[in-house]
Amino acid sequence: MAGELTLSPMLSDALVILGAAGIVIPVFARFRITPIIGFILIGLAVGPYGLGTLVPEIPWLRHITITEADHLTPFADFGIILLLFAIGLELSFNRLWQLRKLVFGLGSLELLIIGSVGAAFFAYVSGMGTTAALALGFALAFSSTAIVLPISGTKTPVGRAALSMLLFEDIMIVPIIFILGALAPNASSDGVEGLTTTLLNGGLVVLVLLVVGRFGLPRLFSQAARTKSPELFLSASLLVVIGASLATAATGLSPIVGALIAGLLIAETEYHTEVETIMDPFKGLALGVFLITIGMSIDLREIWANLGEIALAVVGVLTFKAIVTGTLLRMMGARRSTAAETGVLMASPSETTLIVLAAATSALVIDAETAQFWQIVAAIGLTVTPLLAKLGRAIARRIEPVPELGEDETDEPRTIIIGAGRVGRLVSDMLQAHDKPYVAIDSDPDLIERAARDGYRAIFGDAVRGDALSRLGIETAPAIVLTMDEPVLAQRLVSKLRKEHPDLLIVARARDPEHAAILYRAGASHAVPETLEATLQLSEAVLVDIGVAMGPVIASIHEKRDEFREQLERDGQLGHRPKLRTSSSEA
Numbered sequence: 001m002a003g004e005l006t007l008s009p010m011l012s013d014a015l016v017i018l019g020a021a022g023i024v025i026p027v028f029a030r031f032r033i034t035p036i037i038g039f040i041l042i043g044l045a046v047g048p049y050g051l052g053t054l055v056p057e058i059p060w061l062r063h064i065t066i067t068e069a070d071h072l073t074p075f076a077d078f079g080i081i082l083l084l085f086a087i088g089l090e091l092s093f094n095r096l097w098q099l100r101k102l103v104f105g106l107g108s109l110e111l112l113i114i115g116s117v118g119a120a121f122f123a124y125v126s127g128m129g130t131t132a133a134l135a136l137g138f139a140l141a142f143s144s145t146a147i148v149l150p151i152s153g154t155k156t157p158v159g160r161a162a163l164s165m166l167l168f169e170d171i172m173i174v175p176i177i178f179i180l181g182a183l184a185p186n187a188s189s190d191g192v193e194g195l196t197t198t199l200l201n202g203g204l205v206v207l208v209l210l211v212v213g214r215f216g217l218p219r220l221f222s223q224a225a226r227t228k229s230p231e232l233f234l235s236a237s238l239l240v241v242i243g244a245s246l247a248t249a250a251t252g253l254s255p256i257v258g259a260l261i262a263g264l265l266i267a268e269t270e271y272h273t274e275v276e277t278i279m280d281p282f283k284g285l286a287l288g289v290f291l292i293t294i295g296m297s298i299d300l301r302e303i304w305a306n307l308g309e310i311a312l313a314v315v316g317v318l319t320f321k322a323i324v325t326g327t328l329l330r331m332m333g334a335r336r337s338t339a340a341e342t343g344v345l346m347a348s349p350s351e352t353t354l355i356v357l358a359a360a361t362s363a364l365v366i367d368a369e370t371a372q373f374w375q376i377v378a379a380i381g382l383t384v385t386p387l388l389a390k391l392g393r394a395i396a397r398r399i400e401p402v403p404e405l406g407e408d409e410t411d412e413p414r415t416i417i418i419g420a421g422r423v424g425r426l427v428s429d430m431l432q433a434h435d436k437p438y439v440a441i442d443s444d445p446d447l448i449e450r451a452a453r454d455g456y457r458a459i460f461g462d463a464v465r466g467d468a469l470s471r472l473g474i475e476t477a478p479a480i481v482l483t484m485d486e487p488v489l490a491q492r493l494v495s496k497l498r499k500e501h502p503d504l505l506i507v508a509r510a511r512d513p514e515h516a517a518i519l520y521r522a523g524a525s526h527a528v529p530e531t532l533e534a535t536l537q538l539s540e541a542v543l544v545d546i547g548v549a550m551g552p553v554i555a556s557i558h559e560k561r562d563e564f565r566e567q568l569e570r571d572g573q574l575g576h577r578p579k580l581r582t583s584s585s586e587a
Contacts, residue, residue: 013066016046017075017289024288036147039288040383043295050300066296076293079286080351081259082279083146084170085241087163088263089276094487099164106161106332107168110346114141114324135360136374138176140317142169142350145256146290147385152345156443156462157338158392161329162346170256173352202253206261209244213265221271230278237275240266267488270518273495290351291382297354298379306373313377318388322347335446337396344392348381400445413476414438416469418493419483420451420458423509423530427481428456439472464493479505487515491522498523513564529564536560 024038044050052065119137122128128136145166152159217240224236241262248258266272303310326343330336357375360366414437417424424440431438440458442448451458461468474480480497482490487510494508508524510516516527536557543553 012063016064016066017292019064020046020288020292035288036150036291036386037383039291040295040298043292044298044300045295047292047296047298049296049298073293075286076290076351077255079288079290080146081241081245081255082282082286083149084256084259085263086276086279087145087149088260088265089267089272089279093264093268099160099167102161102164102332103167106328107165109328110165110325111138111141111169111172113328114321117324118320132360132366132370135356135365136370139353139356139360140349140374140378141321142173142352142356143321143346144348144350144352144382144385145170146287146351147348147382148345150287151386151389152342153462153464157334157445158342158345161334161338161342165325165346167260169350169352170260173355176356197252201251202248202257205247205251205253206257209247209258209261210265213240213244213262214268217265218269218271221266221269221275225271225274233271233274234278237266237279270521272488273492294351294379294382297375298383299376302372302376303380310373310376310380313374314380314384317349317377317381318347318384335400337400337445340399341392341396344388344395345385347388348385349378351382353378412437413473413478416441416472416474416477416480417483418442418463418481420444420447420456421483421485423483423485424458424481425451425454425456427483428458441468441472464489474501474504477504479507482506482508484509485511487511487518490515491518494519494522494524 020039020042024035024042027038046052046065048066048068050065051061055062055065115134115138117137118140119130119133122136123130123133126133143162143166148162148166149159152162220236220240221233224232241259244258244262245255246258248261249255266275322343324343325346326339329339329342334342354375357366357371357378361368361371415431417427417438417440420440420442424442428438428440438457440451440456441461441463442451442458443460443462445460448458448460459472461472463469469480474497482493484490490508490510494506497504497506505525506523507526507528508519510519510527510529512531513529516529519527539560540553540557543556544550
C-alpha cells in the first residue's frame with residue numbers, strides 16, 4: 001500500500017539499540033551502576049537467544065528484538081575503533097615512549113606466559129592437539145581493551161600497567177591469527193611469507209600515517225576551526241580516524257592500530273580538546289553497541305545445560321590470569337595493591353578472544369563445539385569485568401590501605417596542589433612556611449604514602465577524572481598549582497579548569513618556554529618554565545663565583561628574563577606580558 005511504512009532490518013535494529021541506550025544509561029546512572037553491565041543485559045534480553053526466540057510465536061516482538069546478531073558486527077567494530085581513537089587522544093608520543101619498557105617487557109611476558117601455560121594445560125588435561133591448545137591458550141590470554149581502559153583510565157598506576165599490557169596484546173592480534181592460519185591443517189605454504197608481507201606493508205603505512213599526520217593534521221583542523229562549524233570539525237575527526245583505520249586494515253593489520261595512531265597524532269595538536277569533546281558521545285554509544293553484541297552471544301540454555309563446567313572454566317580462567325598478571329607486576333616492582341588490583345581487573349577474557357576463536361574455527365584448528373563453549377566463557381568473563389574491578393579495588397585497599405578522598409573534606413579555602421612529587425612538596429613547604437592552608441592530590445599511591453608519612457597534607461585521587469577537585473573545594477580555592485611533568489596532560493587540565501572556573505588563579509609548571517606559551521594560551525595565570533629558571537640561577541652562580549659584581553649579574557638576569565617575557569608574549573599570542581617568576585632578587 002502506498003502509505004505503508006516498511007522498516008529495513010538495519011533501521012529496525014538501530015531503533016532497538018538507541019532505545020536500549022536511552023533506557024540503560026539513565027536507569028543505571030540513577031543507581032550508580034556502571035552501564036557496561038546494563039548494555040550486556042539488554043543484549044541478552046533482546047538478542048537471538050532472548051526474546052528473539054519468541055518472534056515466530058509473537059511476531060510483534062521483532063520490532064523490539066534483534067534476531068541476527070551478525071547485523072551489529074560492523075557497529076561493534078566501529079565502537080572499538082572509536083574507543084582506541086579516544087585512548088590515543090589521552091596519550092602522547094612522549095608518554096607512549098615512556099611506557100615502552102612496560103609494553104614490550106610486562107606486556108610480552110604476560111601474553112607469553114598465560115598463553116603458553118594455558119596451551120600446555122589444555123594439551124595435557126583435555127588431550128587437544130598442539131595447534132588447538134595454542135589457539136585456545138592465547139585466545140584466553142587476551143584482556144578487554146574496550147571494557148578495562150574505560151574503568152581504569154590511563155593515568156593511575158593501575159591504568160598505566162593495564163594500558164601497557166593491552167597495547168602489546170593489540171599489536172599481537174595479527175601475528176597470532178596469521179600463525180594459527182599457518183599451523184592449520186589446510187594451511188598453504190605461503191603463511192610465513194604472508195605474515196612478513198603484511199608486517200612490511202603495515203610498517204610502511206604506519207610510517208606514512210605518522211609523516212602525513214604530523215604535517216597535515218594541524219592544517220586540516222586549523223581550516224575546520226576557522227569555519228567555527230562543529231559539524232565540519234566532527235566530519236574532519238571521523239575522516240581521520242576512519243581513513244587511518246582503513247589504511248592499516250588494507251595491509252592486513254588491525255584497524256584499531258590505525259585508530260590509535262590517529263588519536264596519538266591529534267593529541268599532539270592544539271585541537272585535541274575540541275576533538276575529544278565532539279567524539280565522546282559517539283564513543284560511548286558505539287561502545288554500548290559492542291557490549292550489546294556481547295550480551296547477544298550468551299545462550300542461557302547452553303549455560304544451563306553445562307552450568308557446572310562453564311562455572312568451573314570461568315573461575316579457573318579468572319583466577320589463573322589474575323595470579324599470573326599480579327605476580328609479574330609484583331616482580332617488576334609494582335606495589336602489592338597495584339599488582340593485586342591490576343591482576344584482578346585484567347583477569348577476564350576479551351572481545352579479541354572471540355575473534356581468535358572464530359579465526360581458529362574457520363581454519364579448522366578448533367572444532368565448533370569447543371569454540372562455542374569457550375565463547376560463552378569469554379562472554380561471561382566480559383560481563384563480570386566491572387564486578388572484577390570493584391573486587392580488585394577492595395582487595396587492594398585491604399592489602400595496602402591508601403588515604404581516601406573523603407577523609408580530607410573541609411570547608412576551609414585552601415590552595416590545591418596537583419602532584420605530590422618533588423615540585424609539589426616544595427610548593428607545599430613554601431605555603432606551610434607562610435601559614436597558608438593547602439592540600440595536595442596525586443593518583444600515585446606511592447607518592448601519597450611517602451608524603452603522608454613525611455607530614456604533608458596529601459590525599460589519593462585523580463584530578464583529571466570525576467569530581468575530585470570539587471570535593472576538595474576548588475570553588476573556594478584561592479589558587480590551584482599544577483606540578484606534573486606531563487605537558488599534554490597539563491595543557492588539557494589548564495584548559496578545562498579555565499573553562500569551568502574563569503576567575504581561578506592557575507599556576508602551572510612548564511617544561512620550557514615553548515610549553516609555557518602553550519599553557520598561557522590554554523588559560524594559565526602563570527606558567528613557570530623550570531628549565532629557564534634553572535639556567536638563569538646556574539648563570540648567576542657561575543658569574544658571581546668567577547668575580548663579576550652582584551649588581552651587574554642581577555641586571556643581566558633581569559634583561560634575559562625580559563627577553564623571554566617578550567618571546568612568550570609573541571609566541572603565546574597574549575595580550576599582556578607574562579610574569580615568569582617573582583623572586584627576592586627582583587624586589
